[in-house]
Amino acid sequence: MCGITGWVAYRRDLAAEHATVDAMTETMACRGPDARGTWWAPHVALGHRRLAVIDLPGGEQPMAVDVPARDGGTTTVGMVYSGEAYNYLELKDELRARGHAFTTDSDTEVVLHAYLEWGEAFAERLNGMYAFAIWDPREDKLVMVRDRMGIKPFFYYPTDDGVLFGSEPKAILANPLATPAVDDDGLRELLTMTKTPGLSLWAGMAEVEPGTVVTVDRNGVRKSTYWRLETxxxxxxxxxxxxxxRELLDDITRRQLVADVPRCVLLSGGLDSSAITGLAAQQLAEDGEKVRSFAVDFAGQAENFVASELRTTPDTPYVHDVADLVKSQHSDIVLDNAALTDPAVRRTVVRANDAPLGGDIFSSLYLLFKAIREQSTVALSGESADEIFGGYLWFHDPEVQQAKTFPWLAYRGLRRTSKSLLRDDLLQRLDLRSYVRSRYDDAVGEIDRLDGESDHEWTMRKICYLHLTRMVRVLLDRKDRMSMAVGLEVRVPFCDHRLVEYVFNTPWSLKTFDGQEKSLLRAATRNVLPESVATRTKSPYPQTQDPAYVVALADQARQLLTDDHPVFALADRGKVSASLQGESDAGARQNLEQLLSLATWVDIYRPEIRAA
Known part of the structure; x- marks a missing residue:
């Protein structure tokens, strides 16, 4: 896993821009703490920060290969690559049979040679999580490719004579050509959790969409889709x-355990992470190894825990049941309020996101990953199983099933009970309700219905599709940003496109054949699970329930009022003051987290807010 960045300029000599490209590259230092490199050619500069995972001595980047030029001489194709191609060994054998020679054992070199052999169509052959850019001087073009599910982030910013790109917006914003501005659509995306493909928070900046190749040449930008979720x-x-x-999960887990650095699993005690832990433990035992597992917990959680519709039981007893069954080398990472509310931690989280996103879920993920990174470099996660197998409570709620909006916005258990702290004139201008309705209609319009599919199966297909093309990308982005902030590579086995395609097209009746959520996953992995977990209902990622957490947030919000902070160009001072006098509920807690993250973001980026 790494951080990549670059600059293509067809009317500029980039040889004079070393300082700028170095600055862009250094913003990715957390993503790649092990090495750095830059590569130059006429009209292009590539930057790379490396996290060494496979072929530690041989996978340095940027990577370049000499190829025949059109004039009969030679020229050089260069690449910067982030991620992992899990099928690189098979591809390597196929390329060798076609005459390619390799000088390293890295998957990076295989991916580059795959491009040289098959051109842009090579993306269809890859299995993995990746974001990479290839400069091809034979056609003076940049080829940017992102994995099918959007596991690895990838952004670009067209300029008047080329493009800037990077793993994260901060790499692009380090270039003077990019203005740190946010328009109304950026704010709408931030506030609605609709995750429209291709859109970015930052004005003028776009995401390389999952399953997409973006090509930049002298004629401009061209996009082509090499994969989409099909009915x-x-x-x-x-x-x-x-x-x-089960056959797919065994193969996926085996592939994703490959690394030349210490590996572990993230264990929450839920079905998803427990299944991955059990499969990994079974496979590692074949080589005489024990799986290493980590779980997050909060100081005083047992005493403070109060059951709710979403969280009926605490996680720790189930975590320990799994660890005992598979005999893992297990560690509980226990966090306290001082760490979760530390302004320095919040600043790191916001900086990692390049957005005003935060709260105890973000902070606890960051602190968990920071602790894990002291012992492991690669972690396997159960992320995305709920979206794939239909695990969330709202999948099974008749009211949500009939709602003409994104399911997670319709579920009563997630609706805020407190009024937003943002300014009324801003909310009126953004008209979030109309925006959500429009984005929902666009998303549903992408889905094909099977001939003869019942109305209920069609309804559930739409709900599954929305989760797999919208919500999952929010969660994958959160997992990536918090893990890469400490240089930890988190792999997500459930996002293997073969599994996603197969399960998406299983009828809803088959996904729930035993009367519970995630029937297919439960049945496929039951032999590696303790009975307590095999029968446990869905419980989301844990949050601290210590009342002192909200008290600390409120104290920090009062300080913003005292300091006359510039965040009040977006937030309403009167609403904030009134909220601090009222009773705390889940909505009020989220509002305070949003306010403090927003203030931190304003401090770091000083964004220009552009009204439509």
């Missing part, structure tokens, strides 16, 4: 479907 008939019966899911 297909499912003909396997229940037993065959369960067996195939």
């Amino acid at each position: 297909r008939p499912h003909t396997d019966d229940q037993d065959t479907s369960v067996a195939h899911v």
